[in-house]
Amino acid sequence: MAGDIDQDALAAEWGMALEEQGASGGDGDQAWETVGEDGMAHVNAGSKGGAERILNQEEIDNLLGFSIEDLALSDNGGIRAIIDSAMVAYERLPMLDIVFDRLVRLLTTSLRNFTSDNVEVSLDRIHAVRFADYLNSIPLPAILSIFKAEEWDNFGIATVDSSLIYSIIDVLLGGRRGVTAIRVEGRPYTTIEMGLVKRMIELILADAEAAFRPISPVNFKIDRLETNPRFAAISRPNNAAILVRFLIDMEERGGSIEMLLPYATLEPIRDRLMQTFVGEKLGRDTVWEGHLSTEIFQARTHVEAVL
Template identity: 30%
Template sequence: MSVAQSANDIRDRLLDAAGLSLDRLPMLHVIFDRMATYCADHLRHLAASPMYYSLSSIESGRIGDILEIYEANAIAGVFHAPEWDSHVLVGFDRDFVFTMVEVLLGADGSEPPVDEERGFSNIELRIAQSIFEQMGKALQTSFALVSDSRFKFERSETRMDFAVIGRRNNQAVVAKFLLQALNRGGEMFVIIPQSVLNPMRQTLARVLTGDSSARDPRWTKQITSEVKRTEVTLRAVLEERHLTLGEIADLKIGQIIDLQATPRSRIKLEGNDEALFWCHVGQAEGSYVLRVDDFVDQDQEFIDDVLAR
């Protein structure tokens, strides 16, 4: 073993013992936020009721201590990451599983939530397993910012003692996500051994710029279509005059108000009270028409309005 290799091994052992400083790894928050978005987008089409995913916290601790919290209260999925030569754990607590089952089977939330201590049924285990398969893609897409790795689902466990991804006293990072649906919710958690993140700590310490996220073309197309169908009211303004409240109160039916505008004056085209374009008025086939000449300078408009007041 070379001196450099020995020094690296000693440094890694010290880091393992001390634990990662999560405050210095802002990219972890970006990655897990992306995972929450992925889960919401790709599971939404499976359910009639809306579901909301959000990242609630990122913590560090020993694997055994983290798993002890979920003993007899969760289903864990073990994933193998070949490029990392390690395993990652994704888990759903009891409330998450029960809520997801109701959502996927078409419940409307009128029934009270399940509140009994029992083992998971075969249907609940199968639904959890189908969601685990989606989680592998979510992990791969989310970590693509810093590492190109696949996540292969191997098995699910209901006994946390059997959800082995390393020694129980090894340090790990756990990200916790909140699921909300049908006026109830549950928790999903992702456990990653610290030894996996140590080689990436320099990359995780800085927020990467650039949009390398994988987008769902169907979802993007649907959003674009809905935005383009939004109705906007257009108004052509020939001239604006500022009057006092007293002058407006003195207006009478039949009174003539002089305008400075002429047929050659520019007309302001507004959309939902926002100035958009300068236009000129004309006629075509007996109707008035507008020809768009230029964009409205919003900054200059603001300055002119302030000066006029």
């Protein structure tokens, strides 16, 4: 009997506790409903007020964490890396480094004799570019010399920037040493200026012939001089090319010379340029194979048969 009373009392206590909890929960739910209604009212008010406001590009960049312009200018972009992957693999021509190192030494001596001044030539960089990208990157004014490699039956471009043009002209016409050359813009180059620059380019091409001679005899002949890159189209826009940049320093004066050789121009000697040293043979030597075959067929030998 006592057990039944205790159980009834315990059940009554649990019932009262549940009723109190339900009452407090109802108040809480009502409070949450009030807060929700107020919050939605604020959200609706904010959305109505902010519907007319548009984020500018700077705020979008801050939200994204990067700038679209920086991404476009990045050389390591994913799409750009995929597009240029074949070109990067194709540019590994070890002998070109040796050729252009030899050209630097030859140019240093030749330009010193040409200008009768202290000239220092250095190789800035060698890299692969697309032809259209290079034409769009040429700083104007400049003189572009289109030359032909006669033995390879194709063309190249030698570009002389404005600073070097006026520095060379100033030196050849008796300018004082240590004075920065004046850069004249807004007018075309005169006949005298074009003639002096042409003489310098002929000197550069002659040294380039000597630099390539151990690999392949070639004659570089100037085809024409241009001042507008649009008239210097020697290859298709998307074709790859090797771009070599030389820095010329003449006692606080100077500039740069760029030589562009499309891969189509270098294709006749591509196998030789892939060698790591002059005279290296990749694979079987067909010359010796033919020579040995001929000598074996022409050889005479005495044979005795013992029966």
